Amino acid sequence: MADKTKFELVAPERLLASLDVDMVVVPGTEGDFGVMAGHAPVISTLRIGTIDVWNGGAITDRIFVAGGFAEASAERVTVLADEATRIADIDKTAVTKEIEGLRGKLGAATEDGERRSIAARIEIASAKLAAA
Amino acid sequence: MATLKALRMRIASVKSTQKITSAMKMVAAAKLRRAQEQAEAARPYALRMGRMLGSLAGSMTAGAGAPKLLAGTGADKVHLLVVATSDRGLCGGFNSTIVRLVRSDIRKLQAEGKTVKLLCVGRKGREQLRRDYANLIVGSIDELNRKRLSFADATRVSDKVLAMFDANEFDVCAFYYARFKSAISQIPTRLQLVPFVPSEAPANDTGASYEYEPEEGEILAALLPRNLAVQIYGGLLENGASEQGARMSAMDSATRNAGDMIKKLTLNYNRSRQASITKELIEIISGAEAV
Numbered sequence: 001m002a003d004k005t006k007f008e009l010v011a012p013e014r015l016l017a018s019l020d021v022d023m024v025v026v027p028g029t030e031g032d033f034g035v036m037a038g039h040a041p042v043i044s045t046l047r048i049g050t051i052d053v054w055n056g057g058a059i060t061d062r063i064f065v066a067g068g069f070a071e072a073s074a075e076r077v078t079v080l081a082d083e084a085t086r087i088a089d090i091d092k093t094a095v096t097k098e099i100e101g102l103r104g105k106l107g108a109a110t111e112d113g114e115r116r117s118i119a120a121r122i123e124i125a126s127a128k129l130a131a132a
Numbered sequence: 133m134a135t136l137k138a139l140r141m142r143i144a145s146v147k148s149t150q151k152i153t154s155a156m157k158m159v160a161a162a163k164l165r166r167a168q169e170q171a172e173a174a175r176p177y178a179l180r181m182g183r184m185l186g187s188l189a190g191s192m193t194a195g196a197g198a199p200k201l202l203a204g205t206g207a208d209k210v211h212l213l214v215v216a217t218s219d220r221g222l223c224g225g226f227n228s229t230i231v232r233l234v235r236s237d238i239r240k241l242q243a244e245g246k247t248v249k250l251l252c253v254g255r256k257g258r259e260q261l262r263r264d265y266a267n268l269i270v271g272s273i274d275e276l277n278r279k280r281l282s283f284a285d286a287t288r289v290s291d292k293v294l295a296m297f298d299a300n301e302f303d304v305c306a307f308y309y310a311r312f313k314s315a316i317s318q319i320p321t322r323l324q325l326v327p328f329v330p331s332e333a334p335a336n337d338t339g340a341s342y343e344y345e346p347e348e349g350e351i352l353a354a355l356l357p358r359n360l361a362v363q364i365y366g367g368l369l370e371n372g373a374s375e376q377g378a379r380m381s382a383m384d385s386a387t388r389n390a391g392d393m394i395k396k397l398t399l400n401y402n403r404s405r406q407a408s409i410t411k412e413l414i415e416i417i418s419g420a421e422a423v
Contacts, residue, residue, distance in 0.1 A: 010180055012283040012365060014173040030345050043184060044345040045354050069355060071184050071342075078180050 003037035006076040007053065009063065011084050017063070023054040024077050026070045041073045048127045050087065051079065062087040064131045066124040083124070090132040099125045136408070139401040143394060150390035156222070157383035164315065164376035170281070171312070171369040178366045181359055187342060188352055189328065199349070201356040204327030205303045210247045212270075212302035213237065214293065214325070216309040216368055217257025218375040219274055224382030226310060226318065226375055227256040233320040234308050238265060249302060253289055253368070270301075281372055286365030293364075294357055297326060309367040310374035316381045318374035323367060325360055 004020040025034045027049025033042075034054075046068045053061035068081040099122060106118045189202060215234050217227045234250075234257075241248050250265060252258035252272040261269065271292060276285045293305060305326040310318040344351055 008176075008180070010177040012174060012177050012286075012362060013170075015176040028345055033345075041342040042345060043188065043342050043351060045351055069184060069351070069358075071180070078184075080177060080181055080184070 005035060005037040005039070007079075008076065009051070009079045009081060009084060011081050016081075016084055017061075019053075021053050021055055021060075022057075024079075025052040025054070026072075026077070026079065027051065027065070028070065035072045035077045038074050039072045039077075041071075043069065043071050045069055046079070046081070048124055050131050062131075064090065064128055066128075085128065087131055090128055092129065092132050095125055095129045095132070099129070136401065136405060139397060139404065143397045143401065146390050146393050146397065150387055150394065153383045153386040153390060157380055157387060160376045160380040160383060164373060164380055166280075167369065167373035167376050168312070171366070171373050174366060174369055178362050181355075181362050185328070185355060185359055188344075188348065188355065199352050199356060201297070201326055201360070202328045202352065205300070207303045208246070210249065210302040210304070211241050212249045212251060212293070212296065212305045214251045214253060214289065214305065214307045214364070215257045215261065216307065216371045217252070217254035217260075218371075219255045219276070221256055222382065223375055223379035226378035226382075227254075227260060229318070230308055230310055230320045231257055231260045233322065234261065235264070237306075237308075237322065238268070251289075251292065251296075270296075276368070281365075281368055283361070283365055286368055287361045289368070290357065290361035290364050293325070293360065302326075307364060307367050309371040310378075312370045312373040312377060315377040318378055323363065325363060328356060328359070 004022060005024070007017065007019055007021045007024050008015070009017040023034050023036045025032055026044070027047055028044040029047050030044070032049070033044070035042075046065060048066050049064075051063045051065055052059050053063070064085045064087055065079065065081040066083040068079060068084075070080070071078045102118055102122045102125065106115060106122065109115045109118055213234060215230065217230055221227070238248050238250075248265075248268050249270045250261060250268045252261060252269060253274070253276070255274045258269065258272045258274070273289055273292065276288075296302060297305070303326075304324070307323045307325050309321060309323070311321040313319055
């Protein structure tokens with residue numbers, strides 16, 4: 001297939017990836033969707049999940065994202081991720097430790113808002129662990 | 133005329149001050165480079181976020197259904213000014229120029245009969261504003277991560293702003309910071325956060341209408357608070373770079389001043405040393421002649 005689409009992944013602190021790919025599968029809030037060149041323009045929110053980058057009929061890159069936004073148009077896909085890590089780079093022991101630490105904090109937290117934000121972080125970390 | 137010993141001591145003390153200021157200049161230069169890199173790295177996200185919001189806001193007519201963060205509360209009574217300054221001093225007029233802009237805006241707003249609230253980010257600005265406007269300060273945040281400002285630090289600020297907005301505590305919110313132009317020039321800038329002002333950049337080049345998943349309203353509701361955090365983050369990064377730039381040039385001129393002072397003092401010292409030698413010689417010679 002000749003047509004490639006430009007895939008850009010940006011986190012608030014830096015540009016993580018900018019490459020030409022055959023297809024990207026993005027975890028949208030209302031279901032995963034694949035984007036190839038010539039896709040109809042779409043803006044979608046993302047849930048916690050994994051972005052698959054396809055090249056030549058195989059997955060070449062898998063990236064974990066903790067929610068965000070995606071914008072697809074005929075010539076490019078832009079993903080604004082809240083937090084993004086390559087699956088290959090996830091350090092399982094570190095994430096496990098992080099979850100344990102957060103669980104401890106959750107027990108100690110008294111305020112509702114604080115509990116909610118810690119619970120959300122545990123959810124993200126667990127999903128990260130599951131994806132690795 | 134100061135004694136020789138006193139002069140020697142002054143020279144030594146100015147020299148050690150010069151050493152400190154020149155070291156601080158080096159440190160500021162290194163930090164400036166890092167801050168600039170960071171600001172550079174954060175730009176793509178803000179750019180794309182702006183583009184996405186621009187196309188969304190364009191399609192979403194600012195009608196009744198638009199979220200409040202986009203359309204405003206409809207009133208223009210209470211203004212919240214978020215003032216970003218540094219936590220540390222010794223950076224020339226950096227904090228003062230920001231505070232001056234804020235002061236003049238406060239006066240203008242108050243003259244129009246509006247209520248002003250202040251949220252101070254950074255210790256130095258709070259100290260300066262507390263003198264005249266202590267009763268306007270509704271909150272302050274400092275001790276942001278000094279080494280490396282992270283996005284989480286910016287969300288601390290934006291969460292506070294959003295919580296206040298949800299509690300209907302203000303109608304208009306503006307962010308004050310110093311825009312980094314160059315190491316010797318920083319421009320105090322006002323950036324309106326609420327209601328949202330779309331950037332002048334063309335919304336989308338294709339002119340195609342987007343499909344939204346989920347609905348526009350829901351995406352906007354998620355995107356707008358996020359955008360607020362991104363704008364604050366960008367502003368704080370610029371501010372950080374400006375602070376280092378201001379400190380660098382302030383320390384540079386302090387080092388130069390110290391150099392001038394040392395020159396002057398050394399000249400003085402040598403003159404009085406020579407004078408005393410001459411005096412002693414004359415005494416010896418006239419003593420010898422008298423014999």
